[in-house]
Amino acid sequence: xTSTVATESTPDSRSEDAxxxxxxxxxxxxxxxxxxxxxETNHTVIARRMLVTAFVFFALGGVEALLMxxxxxxxxxxxxxxxxxxxxxxVHGSTMMFLFxxxxxxxxxxxxxxxxxxxxxxxxxxxxxxxxYTYLIGGVFLYVSLFTDTGPxxxxxSYVPLSGPQFSPxxxxxVWSQVVTFTELSALSTAANLIVTTLKLRAPGMAxxxxxxxxxxxxxxxxxxxxxxxxVMLATMxxxxxxxxxxHFFNSAVGGDPLLWQxxxxxxxxxxxxxxxxxxxxxxSSIVVTFSRRPVVGYLPMVLSLVATAFLGFGxxxxxxxxxxxxxxxxxxxxxxxxxxxxxxxxxxxxxIATLWSGRLVLAxxxxxxxxxVAIFVVGGLSGxxxxxxxxDLQVHDTFxxxxxxxxxxxxxxxxxxLGGIHYWFxxxxxxxxxxxxxxxxxxxxxxxxxxxxxxxHLLGLHGMPRRIYTYRAATGFGPLNLLATxxxxxxxxxxxxxxxxxxxALLSGRDAGPDxxxxxxxxxxxxxxxxxYVYEHLPCVAGxxxxxxxxRDCVVEGMDPRQRQVLVTAALDxxxxxxxxxxxxxxxxxxxxxxxxxxxxxxIFTPWAVPLGLALGTVCLVGWFWPRPPHEPLLAEQP
Amino acid sequence: MSERRRVTVRELPxxxxxxxxxxxxxxxxxxxxxxxxxxxxxxxxFYTRQRVxxxxxxxxxxxxxxxxxxxxxxxxxxxxxxxxxxxAAYRGDLARIRRFMVLMTALSxxxxxxxxxxxxxLPFRWDTDAYGSVVWGLLxxxxxxxxxxxxxxxxxxxxxxxxxxxxxxxxxxxxxGMYWYFVVGGWLPIAATIxxxxxxx
Numbered sequence: 028x029t030s031t032v033a034t035e036s037t038p039d040s041r042s043e044d045a046x047x048x049x050x051x052x053x054x055x056x057x058x059x060x061x062x063x064x065x066x067e068t069n070h071t072v073i074a075r076r077m078l079v080t081a082f083v084f085f086a087l088g089g090v091e092a093l094l095m096x097x098x099x100x101x102x103x104x105x106x107x108x109x110x111x112x113x114x115x116x117x118v119h120g121s122t123m124m125f126l127f128x129x130x131x132x133x134x135x136x137x138x139x140x141x142x143x144x145x146x147x148x149x150x151x152x153x154x155x156x157x158x159x160y161t162y163l164i165g166g167v168f169l170y171v172s173l174f175t176d177t178g179p180x181x182x183x184x185s186y187v188p189l190s191g192p193q194f195s196p197x198x199x200x201x202v203w204s205q206v207v208t209f210t211e212l213s214a215l216s217t218a219a220n221l222i223v224t225t226l227k228l229r230a231p232g233m234a235x236x237x238x239x240x241x242x243x244x245x246x247x248x249x250x251x252x253x254x255x256x257x258x259v260m261l262a263t264m265x266x267x268x269x270x271x272x273x274x275h276f277f278n279s280a281v282g283g284d285p286l287l288w289q290x291x292x293x294x295x296x297x298x299x300x301x302x303x304x305x306x307x308x309x310x311x312s313s314i315v316v317t318f319s320r321r322p323v324v325g326y327l328p329m330v331l332s333l334v335a336t337a338f339l340g341f342g343x344x345x346x347x348x349x350x351x352x353x354x355x356x357x358x359x360x361x362x363x364x365x366x367x368x369x370x371x372x373x374x375x376x377x378x379x380i381a382t383l384w385s386g387r388l389v390l391a392x393x394x395x396x397x398x399x400x401v402a403i404f405v406v407g408g409l410s411g412x413x414x415x416x417x418x419x420d421l422q423v424h425d426t427f428x429x430x431x432x433x434x435x436x437x438x439x440x441x442x443x444x445x446l447g448g449i450h451y452w453f454x455x456x457x458x459x460x461x462x463x464x465x466x467x468x469x470x471x472x473x474x475x476x477x478x479x480x481x482x483x484x485h486l487l488g489l490h491g492m493p494r495r496i497y498t499y500r501a502a503t504g505f506g507p508l509n510l511l512a513t514x515x516x517x518x519x520x521x522x523x524x525x526x527x528x529x530x531x532x533a534l535l536s537g538r539d540a541g542p543d544x545x546x547x548x549x550x551x552x553x554x555x556x557x558x559x560x561y562v563y564e565h566l567p568c569v570a571g572x573x574x575x576x577x578x579x580r581d582c583v584v585e586g587m588d589p590r591q592r593q594v595l596v597t598a599a600l601d602x603x604x605x606x607x608x609x610x611x612x613x614x615x616x617x618x619x620x621x622x623x624x625x626x627x628x629x630x631x632i633f634t635p636w637a638v639p640l641g642l643a644l645g646t647v648c649l650v651g652w653f654w655p656r657p658p659h660e661p662l663l664a665e666q667p
Numbered sequence: 668m669s670e671r672r673r674v675t676v677r678e679l680p681x682x683x684x685x686x687x688x689x690x691x692x693x694x695x696x697x698x699x700x701x702x703x704x705x706x707x708x709x710x711x712x713f714y715t716r717q718r719v720x721x722x723x724x725x726x727x728x729x730x731x732x733x734x735x736x737x738x739x740x741x742x743x744x745x746x747x748x749x750x751x752x753x754x755a756a757y758r759g760d761l762a763r764i765r766r767f768m769v770l771m772t773a774l775s776x777x778x779x780x781x782x783x784x785x786x787x788x789l790p791f792r793w794d795t796d797a798y799g800s801v802v803w804g805l806l807x808x809x810x811x812x813x814x815x816x817x818x819x820x821x822x823x824x825x826x827x828x829x830x831x832x833x834x835x836x837x838x839x840x841x842x843x844g845m846y847w848y849f850v851v852g853g854w855l856p857i858a859a860t861i862x863x864x865x866x867x868x
Contacts, residue, residue: 150689219696227689231674253696257703265711265804274793274800276711282719282797287711294707568674586677595676596689605687606680609835646818653822660833661681665761667830 048564050589055147055561058613066613068152069560070137073159075456077134080159081127084166088122089523091115093516096480100513102501112497113180114199118173120183121203124299125210126166128441129252132306133217135448136245138456140221142551142558143239145230145567147594150223152610153617153652158216160621165209168629172202179203182495184296185266187277187288192270201270201632204263208628211256218252221245228594229602230550231568231584239549239572240316240329244309247333251298251305251340259295262288272635286351293344301340303437305333307444308375311397314444314451315379317547318394319386322573325378332371339368349420358417365415372408376401391545392466396447399474403439407432410485425495428488434481446473446526453530454544458556459537465529472522479515483508548573566595609660620648682835684757694842698849701812705853708808709860712801724798727865730788735862738781742851745774749844756840764840765827771847772820779817782810805857809850816850819843 058067067073095115098107107115141149149155172178179199181190190200225246229238238246265276266288275283316323323329345353345361353361379401388394410432414420423429446469453461488494492505499505543552552575554562565583567574584604587593592610597603627641685691716722727735752767785806793803823843826832 151693154693215700219693219700222696223689223692227692253699254703257700258707261704261707261711265800268793268800268804272793274804275797276715276800276804278797281795282715282724283800284715284718284797287714290714291707291711568672582672582674584674584676586675586679596683596687599686604674604676604679606683607676608689609681642814649818650822655826655831655833655836659831660835663759663761663832663834663837665759666832667761667765667828 044564047589051561051564052559054590054592055559057560062615063613065618066615068156068611068613068617070141070149070152070155071558071560071562073152073155074134074138077130077137077159077162078456080163080166081131081134084122084126085131087170088119088127089520091119091122093520095119096513096516098497099499099509101510102499102503102506104498107497109497110180113495114173114176114178116495117179117182117185117203118169121169121179121206122166123437124183124303125207126162126169128303128437129210129214129299130162131445132245132248132303132441133214133221135310135445135452136221136249136306137217139452139551140224140242140245141228142455142554142562143242143549144225144228144233145550145563145569146224146228147562147566147592148610149220150228150594151220153614154216155220156614156617157621158213158220160618161209161216161624162213164621164625165206165213165628168209168625169202169206172199177202179206184292186292187266187269187285188279190266191277191285192273198632201267204267204270205628205632207263208260209625211260212624214252215256218249218256221249222253225249226599227596229597230566231595231597231602231604232582233569233597234601235599236327237569237572239309240312240323240326240333241306241309241549243330243333244305244312247337248302248305251302251337254341255295255298255302258291262291262295265291267631271631286348289348289351290344293347294341297344297347298337298340300436301336304440305336307400307441307448308333310444310448310451311379311400313547313549314393314397314447315382316573317451317545318389318391319382320389320546321382321386323378324381324385325374326572328374329378332374335371336368339364339371343368343415346415346420349417350424362415362417366412369408369412376405389545391450392461392463392470393447393451395467395470396443396450399470400439400443400447403435403443403474403477407435407439410435423488425493426488427484427492427494430494431481431484431488434484438477438481443473446470449526449530451545452551453533454540455551455556455558457534457537458540459533460540460544461529461533461537465525465532469522469525469529472525473519474522476515476517476519476522480512480519481515483512483515487512543575548576550574614652616648616652620645620652623648682838684838684841688838688842690838690842691845694846698846701849702853704808705805705857708801708805709856712805712860715797715801719798722798723802723865724796725791727802727862728788728790731785731790732862732866734781734785734788735858738778738785739854739858741774741778741781742854745771745778745847746851748774749847753841753844756837756844759834759837761827761832764837765824768820768823768827768840772817772824775813775817775820775847775850778813779810782806782813802861805861809854809857812850812853816847819846 057069057072094107095112098104098112137149137155177199179202181195181200185200185203188194225242268274269276269278275281277283277285277288279285312323312329343361343364345357346365349358414423414429414432450461450466487505487508492499540556542554542556550567553567565585566587568582568584571577584595587595587607592612593607594610596605596608598605623644627637627644630637630640682688748767748770752764752771755763755767791799793800823840
């Protein structure tokens with residue numbers, strides 16, 4: 028199956044290449060026109076839409092945060108008022124967790140993983156489009172409810188009994204629970220897609236121990252999604268049923284238990300932190316390797332740390348519930364587990380430091396964001412070790428100390444690497460270079476603004492300022508630090524605006540990037556920027572962890588039919604070629620199925636008859652989606 | 668002139684069974700998601716159980732046990748045609764695939780029928796108390812798996828009788844069979860939990 032031939036660029040081989048390019052372009056052509064926009068299933072197009080949508084939600088969540096900071100800037104302020112403030116912090120948290128952080132990390136995966144593993148697209152392109160539309164409908168639904176003053180108001184984790192039928196009449200909580208169901212369905216679909224793409228569509232030779240660390244991070248994260256998200260879907264479904272048809276899952280009067288909600292929610296909620304954080308670690312690894320100009324130190328410990336983090340991440344959800352009166356043995360166990368997770372995180376930090384230390388550093392903007400990440404994340408990690416201790420947790424529970432900790436972990440651990448990743452992969456996504464000076468200015472402002480905003484919150488929390496209050500009295504003395512945090516929030520905004528300006532400027536008049544502007548090591552840099560719809564003219568095969576530094580162009584796959592949307596399926600462990608699979612083309616059914624899902628979930632807020640309605644719509648969509656249409660693949664000799 | 672290694676894939680097949688097939692992995696992951704949901708709901712059952720003095724608060728009646736046993740028997744019986752159907756899919760024997768698919772679909776519809784009997788036989792409602800909620804929850808969850816399986820089975824029956832049947836549909840038949848094993852396998856711990864306790868009290 029493998030042969031070595033001498034190749035020379037001759038007129039014949041050049042015309043052969045031109046024919047191949049023509050046929051591939053024709054086969055993988057993007058849909059055109061207004062209707063085509065809704066049928067497109069190309070993974071780079073869908074991932075770009077997901078990225079843009081996620082950043083729009085990030086901006087909306089940011090505006091909500093600024094409004095809250097304005098409200099808290101001085102004592103006795105009544106700029107917003109309690110009801111609106113409740114809606115703002117609930118929608119802010121829900122937006123950042125469900126509509127920004129998870130989707131944006133998955134969107135990066137959907138764009139980059141196929142490119143990095145040497146595949147033409149994802150394993151299930153239609154499922155990918157369905158996941159995007161479901162996410163979009165859920166997000167729009169949340170904001171329609173907010174703008175019509177029916178926004179959820181019970182916090183992003185909506186504890187019962189506050190969110191139960193007795194204390195939250197109306198439909199606000201139902202909106203929240205259905206939005207969560209929408210987004211989790213989308214996340215689960217995308218996770219399955221990423222896992223199968225990673226395990227089955229890798230280029231020949233890319234055994235598991237040669238996969239880029241970013242792909243490992245997305246793979247581990249996707250498995251976490253598969254086992255964590257059912258918990259929150261089940262929890263929100265039970266909450267919706269308690270509210271709609273009078274079940275008693277969480278009603279303590281007839282045998283239910285409000286704490287059961289907390290267990291279910293945090294069994295998802297804690298892994299969620301790592302679901303957001305692990306892809307960011309993958310981005311950091313990519314950036315560190317490229318800008319150190321050397322292989323990563325400790326590839327195996329890095330991979331094992333990712334896997335260990337995933338396992339440990341499922342064993343410490345109860346540390347969110349230390350204030351609920353747990354048995355001492357349970358407290359001890361979950362304290363130990365919470366502290367233990369610092370070990371794999373520490374291993375990775377030391378591996379990056381060792382790589383940077385022994386490399387030839389190129390101090391480009393992405394690396395600056397990585398330095399920012401390391402600094403902020405270490406602070407967040409240390410405050411995490413503090414709140415893992417039960418006595419300290421009981422003192423600072425529900426105070427601004429926790430707000431500071433979670434923002435240090437999530438913004439430091441995820442947003443800074445993400446911004447680094449955006450600066451790093453922007454040339455691949457758009458074919459244009461970002462401006463380095465603006466990039467570094469953006470970093471300095473965001474880093475300064477972030478620390479000005481959130482560091483004072485540690486002190487506010489230690490001084491006893493509770494979270495989720497819409498105002499406070501001057502006598503508390505919370506005023507000056509709150510004002511500082513609000514000023515910091517506007518500095519952070521300025522930094523993000525500089526980043527946005529840089530992006531817009533580059534899109535309009537940025538320098539041409541070429542395929543590999545950073546002299547990187549992974550496969551995505553071997554194709555055009557932005558990639559053609561078919562991505563690879565010849566599928567690559569690889570022989571090491573750093574294919575572009577090891578001579579990728581010396582080996583190609585031949586024998587794929589360019590007139591069909593073929594992908595090469597390889598073995599899960601060693602990526603040996605196994606069979607050639609034909610993918611379905613563009614279709615309107617993913618959109619229609621997402622609309623059917625939306626109609627069902629939204630109707631379910633009002634009536635249980637949504638279930639038979641959903642069943643009927645779902646059946647129609649299943650048939651429309653899967654029914655074979657011409658041109659048919661090879662038919663069985665025997666036919667009905 | 669340079670030397671270039673070429674990996675030729677021209678002769679590779681266009682489909683493969685089992686873990687070699689991407690769709691197999693997709694459905695396996697769906698089973699992981701649904702299996703996790705079953706496990707969590709069972710945990711909810713036992714969590715709620717340890718909080719109350721009397722459990723079950725209203726024991727399932729004798730009729731419920733009969734109905735549950737009938738569903739279990741029908742589902743277990745459906746494994747046989749599923750297994751034979753998969754064997755026929757490996758051999759590409761369309762006539763036998765069709766025969767066993769019809770039998771399997773008939774049994775899956777029968778299981779839906781006995782499930783309706785189960786719901787009707789329960790001596791409590793979902794809104795009676797937490798026990799009622801969690802038992803109705805478990806049965807409803809499994810019914811959605813059952814219903815999804817039935818819809819898929821019916822689609823396959825129509826496809827296999829109307830055509831055109833592509834070679835890759837052989838793999839889809841096998842994957843559908845795998846999902847059906849999951850539907851049956853997922854039911855057993857639920858049945859043991861709901862009815863076992865009542866049976867051995």
